[in-house]
Amino acid sequence: MAMTRHRVLVAGATGYLGGFVAREFKSRGHLVRALARTPYKLNHINGELDEIVKGEITDPESIRSICDGIDVVFSSIGITRQKDGMTFRDVDYQGNLNLLEIAKKAGLKKFIYVSVFDGPNLLHLDIVKAHEDFVAALKASGMNYAIVRPTGYFSDMGEFFDMAGKGRVYLVGPGNNKVNPIHGADLAVTCVDAMEGQRQEIDVGGPEILTFREIAALALQAQGKRVRITSVPLWLTRLIVSVAKFFNRHEGELLAFLTTAMTSQVVAPVTGSHTLKAFYEDCALRATKQ
Numbered sequence: 520m521a522m523t524r525h526r527v528l529v530a531g532a533t534g535y536l537g538g539f540v541a542r543e544f545k546s547r548g549h550l551v552r553a554l555a556r557t558p559y560k561l562n563h564i565n566g567e568l569d570e571i572v573k574g575e576i577t578d579p580e581s582i583r584s585i586c587d588g589i590d591v592v593f594s595s596i597g598i599t600r601q602k603d604g605m606t607f608r609d610v611d612y613q614g615n616l617n618l619l620e621i622a623k624k625a626g627l628k629k630f631i632y633v634s635v636f637d638g639p640n641l642l643h644l645d646i647v648k649a650h651e652d653f654v655a656a657l658k659a660s661g662m663n664y665a666i667v668r669p670t671g672y673f674s675d676m677g678e679f680f681d682m683a684g685k686g687r688v689y690l691v692g693p694g695n696n697k698v699n700p701i702h703g704a705d706l707a708v709t710c711v712d713a714m715e716g717q718r719q720e721i722d723v724g725g726p727e728i729l730t731f732r733e734i735a736a737l738a739l740q741a742q743g744k745r746v747r748i749t750s751v752p753l754w755l756t757r758l759i760v761s762v763a764k765f766f767n768r769h770e771g772e773l774l775a776f777l778t779t780a781m782t783s784q785v786v787a788p789v790t791g792s793h794t795l796k797a798f799y800e801d802c803a804l805r806a807t808k809q
C-alpha cells in the first residue's frame with residue numbers, strides 16, 4: 520500500500536529532540552517545514568529539511584501563516600536551559616497555545632505534543648503544570664492529538680558526564696531510584712509513529728532501566744575515571760531549592776524538577792536500542808577530539 524506523504528510542521532527542531540524528529544519525518548518520506556526563531560541553528564540539518572520559517576511562537580503575528588499548507592504539527596518547544604527571561608507559562612503553555620490556535624484555524628489533521636513522564640502527578644512543579652495545562656487545552660480543542668510523555672533524555676544525562684569529567688558525580692539522595700532514559704533518535708521514532716497511530720497518550724522510555732548510581736558510574740568509567748559518587752542529602756537539596764526559588768523562581772523550579780526526577784522512579788514502557796554506555800563513550804571520543 521502506498522504511504523501517504525504528509526506535510527509536517529516541526530516546532531522545536533533547533534532543540535535536542537526536535538532535530539531528531541525532523542530527520543525521522545524526512546527519512547519516512549514526509550515533507551518537513553521547521554519553525555525556528557534562530558534559523559542558523561538548523562545549519563547542520565538544513566539539507567534534510569524542506570523549508571525553514573523564521574518565527575516566534577510567543578508572538579502569534581510572526582507565525583500567522585506557519586500552518587498554511589501543512590497537515591500535521593509536532594511541537595517539542597519548551598524551556599529547558601534557555602535563559603531569555605521567559606517563563607514556562609510564557610513558552611511551554613502560551614507559546615504552544617498560540618500555535619494550537621493557528622493549527623486549528625488552518626484545519627490541520629493532528630497535533631503531536633511532547634510533555635513529561637508522569638506529568639499529571641507532578642502538577643506542583645511549574646514546568647510540568649505549564650506542559651499539562653497545554654495538554655488540557657489540546658484535549659479540549661477538538662483537534663486530533665497525540666501526547667508523548669517521555670522519561671529523561673540522553674542529552675540531560677550529559678550533566679552526569681560533565682560532572683564525571685571533573686572526577687566526581689553528585690547525586691540527590693542515595694541515587695537508588697530507577698530511570699530508563701531515552702536517546703533522541705529512539706524517541707523520535709515514537710513521536711513519528713504517533714502521527715499514524717490511534718494512541719492519544721503515550722508514555723515512553725529507553726531500553727535500559729538503571730539506577731542514578733549506575734548512570735553516574737557509566738559516566739565516570741567512559742572517561743577512565745575512578746568511581747567517585749557523593750550523595751547530597753535530600754534535606755540539603757530541598758533547602759537549596761527553597762533558597763534558589765526565593766532569589767529566582769525560574770531557576771529554583773528547574774532545580775525542583777531535577778530533584779524530583781532524581782528521587783522518583785522514572786520508568787516508562789521500554790523502547791529503542793541506544794544504550795547510555797555507547798552514548799557516554801561517544802561523548803568521551805568527541806571530548807578527546809576537541
Ligand SMILES: NC(=O)c1ccc[n+]([C@@H]2O[C@H](COP(=O)([O-])OP(=O)(O)OC[C@H]3O[C@@H](n4cnc5c(N)ncnc54)[C@H](OP(=O)(O)O)[C@@H]3O)[C@@H](O)[C@H]2O)c1
Nearest residue numbers: 531532533534535536595596597599634635670671672675
Ligand atoms: N530533556 C528531558 O530530559 C525531557 C524529558 C521529558 C520531557 N522534556 C520536554 O521535551 C521538550 C523538548 O526537550 P529538548 O531537550 O529537546 O529541549 P531543547 O533542546 O532545549 O529544545 C527546546 C526547543 O524549544 C525552543 N524554545 C525554547 N524557548 C523558546 C522561546 N522562548 N521561543 C521559541 N522557542 C523556544 C528552542 O528554540 P531555541 O533553539 O531557539 O532556543 C528549541 O527548539 C521540552 O518541552 C521538555 O520540557 C524534556
